[in-house]
Amino acid sequence: MSKPRKRKSAKTWERVDGRKPDELRPMHIESGVLPNADGSAYIEMGRNKIMVGVYGPREMHPKRLSKPNLGVLRCRYHMAPFSVDPRRSPAPSRRDNEISMVMRDALEPALFLERYPRSVIDVFVEIIQADGGTRCASINAAAVALADAGIPMKDLVSACAVGKYEGRLIVDLGDYEDKKGESDMPVAYMPKFEQVTLLQMEGILSREETEECVTMAIEGCRKVYEIQKEALKKKYAAVREEAAKDAMEAPESGPETGLEETPAKEPQEPPTDEEPQEDDER
Amino acid sequence: MSAKLEERSIVVPGDLIYEGRVRTGDNTYRDRDNVYATKVGLVNYSKDRVSVIALEGGYAPLVGDMVIGTVTDLELGQWLIDIDGPTDAALTVSEATDKPFRTSLDMTQILDVGDLVVAKIVDMDRNRTPLLTILGRELGRVNEGFVIRITPSKIPRLIGKKGSMINMILKETRCNVTIGQNGRILINGRSRADEELVERVIRMVEDEAHTSGLTNRIQEYLKTIKEEKK
Numbered sequence: 001m002s003k004p005r006k007r008k009s010a011k012t013w014e015r016v017d018g019r020k021p022d023e024l025r026p027m028h029i030e031s032g033v034l035p036n037a038d039g040s041a042y043i044e045m046g047r048n049k050i051m052v053g054v055y056g057p058r059e060m061h062p063k064r065l066s067k068p069n070l071g072v073l074r075c076r077y078h079m080a081p082f083s084v085d086p087r088r089s090p091a092p093s094r095r096d097n098e099i100s101m102v103m104r105d106a107l108e109p110a111l112f113l114e115r116y117p118r119s120v121i122d123v124f125v126e127i128i129q130a131d132g133g134t135r136c137a138s139i140n141a142a143a144v145a146l147a148d149a150g151i152p153m154k155d156l157v158s159a160c161a162v163g164k165y166e167g168r169l170i171v172d173l174g175d176y177e178d179k180k181g182e183s184d185m186p187v188a189y190m191p192k193f194e195q196v197t198l199l200q201m202e203g204i205l206s207r208e209e210t211e212e213c214v215t216m217a218i219e220g221c222r223k224v225y226e227i228q229k230e231a232l233k234k235k236y237a238a239v240r241e242e243a244a245k246d247a248m249e250a251p252e253s254g255p256e257t258g259l260e261e262t263p264a265k266e267p268q269e270p271p272t273d274e275e276p277q278e279d280d281e282r
Numbered sequence: 283m284s285a286k287l288e289e290r291s292i293v294v295p296g297d298l299i300y301e302g303r304v305r306t307g308d309n310t311y312r313d314r315d316n317v318y319a320t321k322v323g324l325v326n327y328s329k330d331r332v333s334v335i336a337l338e339g340g341y342a343p344l345v346g347d348m349v350i351g352t353v354t355d356l357e358l359g360q361w362l363i364d365i366d367g368p369t370d371a372a373l374t375v376s377e378a379t380d381k382p383f384r385t386s387l388d389m390t391q392i393l394d395v396g397d398l399v400v401a402k403i404v405d406m407d408r409n410r411t412p413l414l415t416i417l418g419r420e421l422g423r424v425n426e427g428f429v430i431r432i433t434p435s436k437i438p439r440l441i442g443k444k445g446s447m448i449n450m451i452l453k454e455t456r457c458n459v460t461i462g463q464n465g466r467i468l469i470n471g472r473s474r475a476d477e478e479l480v481e482r483v484i485r486m487v488e489d490e491a492h493t494s495g496l497t498n499r500i501q502e503y504l505k506t507i508k509e510e511k512k
Contacts, residue, residue, distance in 0.1 A: 057368035236337055
């Protein structure tokens, strides 16, 4: 399939699935899909199908793993046995552990973990169907799920891979391109803060190609970011309409009037070290 | 110095909502002179500050909150209470009884593991668990009624403007309802049917929290139910 294409001229060169070099696979994200989780997201990126559930911040068990001054982000990346052909063992592999770790490191800079000392935020990623680039797709879905859980974030995290296939740099590699390609570089990026939070590379790239790859990946991340934003906003389309209506009509009975009325929601005061004394001797 | 979005437009974490120096309210984050949103929510530009009204979020304990929790553990001189927050809360003996603490005191007589308790947060900071008290009116162990949970972010709507919503529900159903800021609600009525009605109404409020004219609609609903009974 790919062999005759190899000899074609630069203009007619096509990727195995007919995409342009800088074209992402069709991507769809849905947020709030798991009612039992505090936040969740489902992503379809090409033929990848991934479900992410977020729990927390909550009390950490076992307690000894918690930190007294910081919250902990725990990620679990797991591929279902039926997600690939042939069947994969459901036990966590070396690769699963690695991806769990890089996901955690990619998402952590976006969170305010110092606000949740001794607590944990759990992110569970389940790969239902894998088709290359699952770590990027998982990060994209996890960022949406974290926002859906209402966990304060500096920014969303978007991820996109760039690789080299048949001597050309291409964005968002599919499974075939990933396996047959010469090189692969997944990048996670915070679009508003313009910070790279994950950069891995496999294979061989020249210095110029590496730089080109990072630029292309960031461009891809920006496209992903738009889709993530859309996914988060879609859930509240109805809320938005109502809120707009309330703002125009009498501000008597909107959702916000109630919220503004509760005085308890002031920003947190700086820490006070005094013990409450007044109730001791009565 | 300018607002970047329309009032009440929907934002996601990282969205720039204000440029320039301004007081920042809830769910916002300042980076130099720019203000960004940290949660999914609706932008609110009030007179002196910029904030985001969160549409999602767990319970963040604050001093003065009334909460409903479960006793999970007994330690020397204190109980640990699960209040659905980021960490468990602590209730010391001195905040639970007027008597001085002695080692001979049987703490289980006051509260035991599994007990449900209405408490108030008296103190906390970011590096310490919230400290509770059960000394005060309407605080202490719960002996009757049952508890339901709703999303903590919907609690202000259930209370309504100056308590308009909850007072209306109390008046129409004649049940006792204690609202914990952590999303747990204790309902105690004369009959099981009354309590179930309250639960149904609270679920309605939760589902339709973002619609206008909700208090009146709920009142109508309660009145029609009453008519049917007659």
